[in-house]
Amino acid sequence: MKQFRLNRLFNPISGKCFDVAIDHGFFGESSFLQGIENIEEAIDIVVAANPDAIQLTVGQAHYLQSIKGKQKPSLVLRTDTANVYGSKLFPTSYSLVIGHAVEQAVRLDAACICVNLFRIPGAPEVTESCIRNILALLPESERYGMPLMVEPLVFKSNEVAGGYTVDGDLSKIIPLVRQAVELGADIIKADPTDNTEEYYKVVEIAGKIPVLVRGGGRATDEQILLRTQRLMAQGIAGIVYGRNIIQHPSPAAITRKLMEIVHFNDQLTKINTR
Numbered sequence: 001m002k003q004f005r006l007n008r009l010f011n012p013i014s015g016k017c018f019d020v021a022i023d024h025g026f027f028g029e030s031s032f033l034q035g036i037e038n039i040e041e042a043i044d045i046v047v048a049a050n051p052d053a054i055q056l057t058v059g060q061a062h063y064l065q066s067i068k069g070k071q072k073p074s075l076v077l078r079t080d081t082a083n084v085y086g087s088k089l090f091p092t093s094y095s096l097v098i099g100h101a102v103e104q105a106v107r108l109d110a111a112c113i114c115v116n117l118f119r120i121p122g123a124p125e126v127t128e129s130c131i132r133n134i135l136a137l138l139p140e141s142e143r144y145g146m147p148l149m150v151e152p153l154v155f156k157s158n159e160v161a162g163g164y165t166v167d168g169d170l171s172k173i174i175p176l177v178r179q180a181v182e183l184g185a186d187i188i189k190a191d192p193t194d195n196t197e198e199y200y201k202v203v204e205i206a207g208k209i210p211v212l213v214r215g216g217g218r219a220t221d222e223q224i225l226l227r228t229q230r231l232m233a234q235g236i237a238g239i240v241y242g243r244n245i246i247q248h249p250s251p252a253a254i255t256r257k258l259m260e261i262v263h264f265n266d267q268l269t270k271i272n273t274r
Contacts, residue, residue, distance in 0.1 A: 089158050
C-alpha cells in the first residue's frame with residue numbers, strides 16, 4: 001500500500017522528486033519566517049511552479065489541500081517539532097511528534113510523513129527522542145500504508161555555528177543515514193556533504209531506499225544549481241529545498257529551473273531569476 005502513495009510523490013517519467021519545504025514556522029524561530037510570513041501566498045507561488053511535493057505542517061496543510069483540481073503537488077506532512085535551532089541549546093531540549101500523526105496524515109490525504117533524526121553536539125537526549133519518535137511512527141505507518149521519510153541531520157555545535165548549521169562531514173552523515181534506514185525509513189532526506197563529489201557514498205549506504213538531499217543554508221543561484229546538478233549525477237532520488245526557494249526573489253523561477261535539473265538532467269545555464 002505504501003507504493004500507492006509513493007507513486008504520487010515521484011515523477012512517473014523521471015522517477016525523481018522535488019519537494020519544497022515550507023514547514024519552518026513549526027520550530028518557533030523568527031528567522032525561519034522570512035519568505036513565509038504570508039503562508040497562503042507562499043504556497044500559491046510554489047504550487048504555480050508545479051513541484052512534485054510541498055512539505056507542510058498539520059496546521060498549514062489545508063492551504064495546499066484546499067486547492068481544487070488533481071494537478072496540485074503532493075503533501076509531505078511534517079510530524080515533529082523541536083527547540084534545537086537557536087544559537088544556544090535550551091537547558092531542556094526536545095523533539096516531539098504530533099498526536100496520532102499517521103491518522104492525521106491519512107485525513108489530510110498526505111503522500112508521506114516526515115520525521116527528524118538529529119545528531120547535535122551536547123544534546124544526546126534529542127537523538128534518543130528522535131529514535132523513540134521513529135519507533136512509534138513506524139508500525140502506524142505500516143498499518144495505514146503511509147510512507148515514512150526520515151531526516152537524519154548532523155548539526156555543528158549551536159554555540160560555534162549559530163544553530164541549525166549542517167555539518168557536512170561525510171563520516172558523520174553516513175552512519176546516521178544508515179541508522180535511519182535500519183530504523184525502517186522508506187525515504188531518506190539527508191544533509192549535503194562538504195564534498196559534493198562524494199555523495200554517491202551516502203546513496204550507497206542507503207541501499208535501495210531513495211535519498212533526497214536537503215538544500216541546507218541559503219546559497220547563490222549558481223551554487224545551488226551547480227550543486228543540484230552534481231548531486232543528481234550521483235544517483236540521488238531528488239531534492240528537498242526550503243529557504244533557497246521561499247527566500248529567493250523569484251521562488252517560481254528558481255523552482256522551475258531546479259525542476260528541469262531534477263527531471264530532465266538539464267545542463268547548467270545562466271537564467272534570469274529576478
